[in-house]
Amino acid sequence: MNIRFLDTWRGRRHGGDEGSSTGAAAREQEGITELLSECELLRVRAMRLGLRLDDSPGSLSALDQLTPEWRQDPEELPWFGNDAGLYLGSVIVRTVPGAIWHIWPTGHPVVRLVSGREIQVVQAGLDWAASGVPELAQVYAEAAEA
Secondary structure (H helix, E strand, C coil), rough: CCCCCHHHHHHHHHCCCCHHHHHHHHHHHHHHHHHHHHCCCHHHHHCCCCCCCCCHHHHHHHCCCCHHHHHHHHCHHHHHHHHHHHHHHHHHHHHCCEEEEEEECCCCEEEEEECCEECHHHHHHHHHHHCCCCCCHHHHHHHHHH
């Protein structure tokens, strides 16, 4: 499997030529966004419920309005919440100027805003899936204001 940002990351870790650091960083961000935005479980479930996820802020509001059927399955709930958080992060990264994915050394993805604030989108998605709070659209609105 060819994942561009991993090739860039591996090259840097092992002393490879980075080329243009700005270009490499942009390609890395594109690869991370592409990978983390898959959210297959969330997309399939939403499609079954008649909701097409188009990576827009409006789709977050639509997700907030869904009947939380996923809460009936304790095995699916964390996976669904994880996907919801990654989808939230993908929408923020694609629509809030300067927002980027940042991967902590532990492998935990967060969204970093221009201000330097980091949003733990996966945790927000898990909380939303379990209880409905915080609403995904609200987390997005706060990120867009920052």
